[in-house]
Amino acid sequence: MHDAFWQERWARNQIGFHQEKVNGYLRRHWSALGLAKGAAVLVPLCGKSLDMVWLAEQGHPVIGVELAERAVEDFFNERDVQPQVSQRGAFKVYQAGELQILCGDFFALSHADVAGCQAFYDRAALIALPPPMRERYVAHLQAIVPNACQGLLVTLVYDQAKMDGPPFSVADTEVEQHFADGWTLHKVEEKDVLTGNPRFSDSGLTAVDEHVFRLIRR
Numbered sequence: 506m507h508d509a510f511w512q513e514r515w516a517r518n519q520i521g522f523h524q525e526k527v528n529g530y531l532r533r534h535w536s537a538l539g540l541a542k543g544a545a546v547l548v549p550l551c552g553k554s555l556d557m558v559w560l561a562e563q564g565h566p567v568i569g570v571e572l573a574e575r576a577v578e579d580f581f582n583e584r585d586v587q588p589q590v591s592q593r594g595a596f597k598v599y600q601a602g603e604l605q606i607l608c609g610d611f612f613a614l615s616h617a618d619v620a621g622c623q624a625f626y627d628r629a630a631l632i633a634l635p636p637p638m639r640e641r642y643v644a645h646l647q648a649i650v651p652n653a654c655q656g657l658l659v660t661l662v663y664d665q666a667k668m669d670g671p672p673f674s675v676a677d678t679e680v681e682q683h684f685a686d687g688w689t690l691h692k693v694e695e696k697d698v699l700t701g702n703p704r705f706s707d708s709g710l711t712a713v714d715e716h717v718f719r720l721i722r723r
Contacts, residue, residue, distance in 0.1 A: 527559040530717045544623040550630035553580035561604045569606040616649045628659045632672040643683040656720035668708040689721045
């Protein structure tokens with residue numbers, strides 16, 4: 506799960522985690538955060554997600570963070586958008602309007618980089634990481650986001666013994682442990698996603714659920 510793993514996945518277009526439409530959970534539950542237009546949103550490990558476009562359309566400045574430059578270039582090329590490109594510390598920054606993607610290592614992100622963010626959106630970041638990296642990811646996320654912050658988190662729950670990640674299974678108890686210190690969690694939706702997913706069924710899994718959490722920093 507080092508950098509080279511993700512670079513190779515993008516180079517070979519092995520991106521089954523990418524969704525070709527805006528995530529339904531985002532559409533259904535984002536408004537419950539009650540964010541005003543102009544409130545910036547952090548999207549860690551963003552890939553070329555269409556969810557960033559949707560968030561920008563809701564009036565939010567978006568800060569995506571992505572390791573693979575191929576993903577960032579594809580995001581803008583597929584929209585026929587020519588971003589402004591600059592260097593900011595450890596990151597190569599691609600910006601078009603209120604949407605910017607910081608190309609580089611998430612763990613190099615500082616509090617100053619996300620000082621204006623009032624929320625984060627994680628659909629495929631936490632579940633992309635094995636257990637030791639998940640702990641490090643959450644610790645870093647909590648260290649850099651402002652105190653008045655909310656989040657929308659999507660996890661996947663299945664029998665990890667029957668299938669290797671990514672995406673990895675992250676139990677509710679683990680989510681609670683990660684965010685117990687300083688956050689209030691509300692599980693807002695739970696959905697069976699086994700049907701129609703050959704990778705899951707071919708692995709012998711009999712249950713695969715997506716869980717959606719709203720997080721509020723205390």
